[in-house]
Amino acid sequence: MVNPLRPAILAASSSPRMKRLLTGFPVTAQIVRRFVAGETREELLAVAAALSAGGRMVSVDFLGEYTTDREQARDTLDEYCALIRELAALERPMLPGTTAQPVEVSVKLSALGLTLPVDGPAVATENLHLLCAEAARCAVWVTVDAEDHTTTDATLATVRALRAEFPWLGAVLQAYLRRTEADCRAFAGAGSRIRLCKGAYREPHDVAFRRASEVTASYLRCLEILMRGSGYPMVASHDPEVLAAAERLVAGTGRASGDFEYQMLYGIRDGEQMRLARADNAVRVYVPYGSQWYGYLTRRLAERPANLTFFLRAVASNS
């Protein structure tokens, strides 16, 4: 089924007027707290420490995207480098049976300059290189998030180039894109760390599946390719159908629990995250923080009409 509200909510994610309206409601802050660890690094570190202590790994996202000037891209890089150093100082035990670094950062190339009007790809690549060098020094991993489809080629080319020096550098593939089965084949080789997600942006019909059933079917085809390959799949989904399929594929391909990981978003299906972790699976929680939470929040609202209803009801009763 297609969620009829999804296009409208995703359109709001790029509307400055809507942003001003939503951020003006005091209750918005409470809702943001469900999905975002906080606005400061200090708040983030407390959440990351608690998750690590409870046996879950983390991937931290400093919120911000579609940076419009070089200075801002540089500031984002500086924040990531400071974040990496502080994450490295956390107590972060390796999970038994896995060689995965328990602490990772996730970064959007558009936050590092990819969409700058001049030299965007070169600036983003240079910034990502500096970020990876700091991460390597601190034994923290990095995964490059997937953004809208106009950035896919540049993002994958950048990851491919930097993996020669940083072989642990991960990429994200979005199952709703029609191209992704082919990308999974290209990235299923040894050493490749691929996070497979459904995809969260508003995409045209000619590049992306729109129906939920088609997206899930594509996800399952892509997951099978990654699971049968020799890389390290990262199963990023909350969908029970996907999680059940992952379990079957793990059994069918003879993968051990350290040969792949589950990933979920902070604040979503926390009980299921803990259940999987207690059953000796590697589970990583994607934890965003920072003041630029608007785009992230609208994508979470678009995924689930119930979240939007909850949000609107809270706004109505508090305004």
Ligand SMILES: Cc1cc2nc3c(=O)[nH]c(=O)nc-3n(C[C@H](O)[C@H](O)[C@H](O)COP(=O)(O)OP(=O)(O)OC[C@H]3O[C@@H](n4cnc5c(N)ncnc54)[C@H](O)[C@@H]3O)c2cc1C
């Ligand atoms: C670790 C991680 C990293 C991600 N990185 C990216 C990325 O780089 N690029 C990108 O485009 N997308 C990214 N996503 C988002 C992803 O593309 C989907 O939009 C999102 O995960 C919802 O898809 P789903 O597989 O959980 O299935 P869905 O079919 O959307 O959801 C299945 C079930 O999960 C629960 N659920 C899902 N979403 C929510 C929600 N917002 N609130 C409450 N419950 C919910 C509900 O129970 C729902 O029925 C990431 C997701 C994860 C988990």
